[in-house]
Amino acid sequence: MSSDKSSIIEKAQKLAAKGQIDKAIEEWQKLIAETPNDGNIYNTIGDLHLKANHAKEAISAYLKAADAFRGAGFELKSIAVYKKIVKIDPSRIDVYEKLADVHAERGLVANAAEDYLRVAKHYAKGGDLQASVAVYRKLANLDPKNFAVRQKLAEICQKWGLAQEAAEEYGKVLEIFKDRQMTSEAQQVIDQVLDLETSRSGQPPVENDASKEKELSRPPEVIVEKAAPVENEPLAPEPASPPMAAPAVEEPLPLSARMEKSLQEGDWPAAEVLMEELRDQPAESLAFLSKWVEYFLEKKIHPKAFLVLQKAVSLAESENMRVSCRSIIQSYLASNPEQISAHQLLGENF
Known part of the structure; x- marks a missing residue:
């Protein structure tokens, strides 16, 4: 068969020339009967169809080539062929x-996250929410301990x-937080899950250990009883004392100095308080979050860096400053390129 195969290939090449x-x-195609799982043959047939502007036939052949390469363990070859297909027809979400x-x-x-995100968005836009959630789960499974994606x-x-799918995912997030x-x-x-249960049943959630623990963590109310009025006897006037000088009032540090101080001391809770003072200054707020x-x-x-990054993205969305925020996400990815959720933020917002 090897000599026949060689002669067939030689003849096919001459005809193509x-x-x-x-x-x-x-x-x-004569060779397919003998070697039906040869990805190279299907790939060549696809190339010839594409050369003849037979897009549909080319895609059909490329799909068979990619599946054959993947089945044989040649993942890189299958990736190259799949990319050919989406270049011909970018609407082929199944191929993405x-x-x-x-x-x-x-x-x-990073590549998988980008493609999964594209597919999930497409399904959501078309109203196929279950399919979209299934793809988002694939995205989350790329890094099971990544709480942000979950x-x-x-x-x-x-x-x-x-609601059921939401409760399952919140449960996974809760496990990650508890482990850490x-x-x-x-x-x-826990609060989000309780709210979810309330919205599902229409009734307040049954008090559980978590809610009891939260309640017990609150400081007890201190009730101060008012004492009965006491009749004061007239007292002899005290001798007048010289007037005391007013204590010196320390001038508060300007906002910019307090922002710098919080960074130097690594005091994020103080920074969160300062963010309230910066509420009417979105550009300064974004720059401050970027530093954090x-x-x-x-x-x-x-x-923690990702949590602050999420705050920055949320601010950028609400204040139409997405271009400014893009560099913050890219800076994060430069330091942590495998963070799927950061790629997701970049894909969703830019």
Whole structure:
């Protein structure tokens, strides 16, 4: 068969050189019966169809080539062929999902995240919410311990009225926070789940250990009883004392100095208070948040850096400053390129 195969290939190449594309394709197809899983044959047939402007036939052949390459363990070849297909027809969302799957298998997390996000958005826009959630879950599974992606997925499910899916994802986020001993963040998730249960049932949630714990953590009310009025006896006038000088009042530091001080001391709670004073100064607020993102990145505290980054993106969206925020996200990705949720922020907002 090897000699027959060589002669067929030689004949097909000569026909193609003469511009007889259809006849060349016929020759290549003769080889499929003997080697049906040869991705190279399908790829060549696809190239010939594309040369003849047969887009539909080219895509059909390329799909078979990509599947054959992937089945044989040649993921990089399958990626190259899938890219050919979406270049011919960018509307082939099914191919983008296949491409994302192969990227994920290869450990190309950033590429997989970009493609999954494109697919999830497409399904959501078309009203296929379940399909969109399924793809978002693939995105989240690229980094199972990434709470930001899980939390975003839970919020999406809740927004779309998929209460059961939202509860499942919030549960996963809560486990991550508990493992990392992120107590305040865990309590916020508990509150969100309780709100979700209320909206599902229409009734206030049954008091559980978490809500009891929250209630017990509040300081007790101190009731001060008013004492009965006492009749004062007239007292002898005290001798007049010389007037005391008023204590010196320390001038508060200007806002810019307090902002710099919070950064120098790494006092994020103080920075959050200062953000309230900056409420009417969005540009200054964004610049301040950008410095905090850099601060946490330098300290290698990536979860906190991402939380601040989310605040910056939210501010940029509300104040129409997306262009300014893009550089903050890119700076974060330069330090932490495998952070899927940061790629997601970049894809969603820019």
